[in-house]
Amino acid sequence: MSELLTTNRKEQLLEVAAKLFKQRGYAATSMRDLAADLGIEAASLYHHIKSKEEILETICFDLASKFSNVIAEVNDIYFNAEEKLRTAIKNHVQIITQNTNQSTVFLHEWRNLSEPKLSEFMKLRDAYEKGIRVILKDGMNEDVFDDVDEKFASLTILSTVNWINEWYKPNGKMSTEEIAQKLSDFILGGLRKKMVTDINYKP
Amino acid sequence: MSELLTTNRKEQLLEVAAKLFKQRGYAATSMRDLAADLGIEAASLYHHIKSKEEILETICFDLASKFSNVIAEVNDIYFNAEEKLRTAIKNHVQIITQNTNQSTVFLHEWRNLSEPKLSEFMKLRDAYEKGIRVILKDGMNEDVFDDVDEKFASLTILSTVNWINEWYKPNGKMSTEEIAQKLSDFILGGLRKKMVTDINYKP
DNA sequence: GACATAACCTAACATGTGTTAGGCAAAATT
DNA sequence: AATTTTGCCTAACACATGTTAGGTTATGTC
Structure with a gap:
């Protein structure tokens, strides 16, 4: 025991x-x-x-590995690009809403890491962003997404999904699924009103 | 002297x-x-x-007042909602890119304020978000924007424009105007490919 | 019942912290 | 030329910091 x-x-x-x-x-x-x-x-x-910093390291790297796992999984199991992106967003939202405190540390407090852990951590972050970029590239190849600056778009998507952490409260009225869907809709659909003659529209 | x-x-x-x-x-x-x-x-x-905290207060409130000024200005001078939103985004991007260090403090370090300055600061933040929400409401009334959850949409927009601070470097290749335009396009247009039969389309 | 181990304690350390008191030299003002 | 003000200094304060050393007690194992 x-x-x-x-x-x-x-x-x-x-x-x-x-x-x-x-x-x-x-x-x-x-x-x-x-x-x-x-x-x-x-x-x-x-x-x-062993030390105060070991605590910070543990929290940051534990969450980093969760993110690594889900992005690898999404890019492994093949869907079309839109489904891929929606799944990635759902997974991301899930990790953040199920680990609210750790997420804040992961997103903001990692700066307090010292070398060599700091560099190691940033590498993991970059790898995750590249995972998102792969999805975008796929989507453009499949002609499902508009042509966009990949780096710019991936950062913007990450900004949107990470910002949840700023306002999400575990007992709020929106479920993880709802949040994920609204965010996906926003990212994919934008705000401007249009006649829906979406080329790849699915109900 | x-x-x-x-x-x-x-x-x-x-x-x-x-x-x-x-x-x-x-x-x-x-x-x-x-x-x-x-x-x-x-x-x-x-x-x-007078004290260390006075420094933090000054930085946070100086930037807060800049944000307050520009949102008031935008909502004062009347454009159509889309132009309003584009202008607000451009102003926001400008403040962030022209005050990179202060912006980080404004966005992250304000938590270290102690009462009553903390509450005062949060009120200013809320007021700014409400300014954004007014634009969204206008846009929906004018039937230029899709119907969306205002609170959700305003937070998402803010997340996108604030995230600039995470990667922007003063000597990068994108100008403030370019960044603002790309962000506006992303927010207004979304990612999914569509036949452009935009109701309120202007070239 | 002897022993091992886990989980905690008190005491203390060296150093870092924000801040105050009081002084001194150069510059600005009279 | 006398006086005030500005901008900095040294010295020190009271306290908070992360961490170590070594001891004690409760719990579980043989």
Whole structure:
């Protein structure tokens, strides 16, 4: 049982840390703050982790690997480009809404990593963005998407799906699926009113 | 001349502070870091400012007032809704690209404000978002925009224009106007290919 | 019942933090 | 020329920081 308890306690520690890092920021959260929230002394934290930065690393890289997994999966299983993009967006939204605290850390606090972890992390981010770009390229090849600057478009899409983290509250009225669909519609359809004579229209 | 020099020195201080706050974050930037970058001692900073937080306040509220001004201006001078939105986006992009360091602080580091300045700041942000929402409402009334959830759409638009700050470099190859136009096209037009039978199309 | 281990504790460390007090030299003002 | 103001300095403060050392207690295993 000891093994299990350790794991649980450490997971709890990481959870609380993510919560505080989101609330106050990494640098502004002290080990004493963290310990107090867990009901223990600051020194006791070091039975579970090696350093403060190790906590940040764990949170950032855990989420990075989740993102890596889903983008690989989407690009592996073949759909048409639009379905691919919709699935990627749905997965992305799911990760963010199911890991609200960790997402904030992943999106904002990673800057506090120091080398070499910092570079390693940025590489993972870039790889994910490239995954999105592949979908866009596919879509343009298949003539389903308009011709756009890939880099520009991928960044804009990421901005849109990442911004959820800024306002999403777990008990809000919109479900993950609803959010994902609205975002997909927005990204794919735009805002301007048009006669729907969409070439690849599906009901 | 003394008056002028004071102002210049203080502006220089605020500029350097914004740069460091962007690079390392507010909490991770010490007064000694800031002083060193200016070539003076930490204690000397207090001849120009009252406290560290006052610096953060000044940066955040200065930029907030710039945003307030331009949104009021756009909603004051009447265009049709699409032109309004395009102008608002252009203004927004301009503020961000012309104040890169301050923008990062405005977008991310404001969390470090303490009450009552924190609430005051959030009110200003909300007011700006409402300004965007007014444009959307106009557009739907004029039947130029599709019917959308205003809150959702305004947040999505803001996410897109704010994300510029994440990748924009002052010496990049895209001009402010280009960025603004591409973003406007993306937001208004979407990604999916369609026969352009836009009801309100203008060349 | 002896032993191992996990989970915590107290105490302390070296260093970094924002800030204040008081002074001094150069520049601006009178 | 005398005086004020500006812009900086040194020294120090009180406190917060991440982390280490070493000890204690409860829990589970043999």
